[in-house]
Amino acid sequence: MTGTILNGGNAVTTQAQLDAAITVADGEAANSGAYEIDLGGNIALTSELAAIALNSGVTLDIEGGNFTLDGGSQYRGLFIQSGAVSVNGLNIDNTLAQGGTGGFGYASGGGGAGLGGGLFVGAGASVSLSNVAFNGDSAVGGNAG
Secondary structure (H helix, E strand, O other), X not given: OOOEEOOOOOOEOOHHHHHHHHHHHXXXXXXXXXXXXXXXXXXXXXXXXOOEEOOOOEEEEEEEEEEEEEOOXXXXXXXXXXXXXXXXXXXXXXXXXXXXXXXXXXXXXXXXXXXXXXXXXEEEEEEEEXXXXXXXXXXXXXXXX
């Protein structure tokens, strides 16, 4: 354990619990310390997972317990926008980052980039991985308009 365990000190076993724990971590005040999310089972995503956007001085440790976060070939894996995050012992499988379709009309545009199928690390984030496996993940650009 690296800090306060979120989800009332219990391991998360559903997407709703994981989303809630991420939201709590995101809401912690700057410089409030270290937090941890422990997985207690495999989680199959049924929608996009909440983005991790930590305030300065907040760290998050995700202990995967060698369980799997599965996107069902429809949903993105971890999206870490900002903050210091470590991920340990997690399988991230069958995730998809799908770029948006470009505009239509006279000056139609190209499709949006599909960034970070299994893991997206934003410019304001630092991420360390240990014993993390990526299987069947993809990032697909959107269609031109």
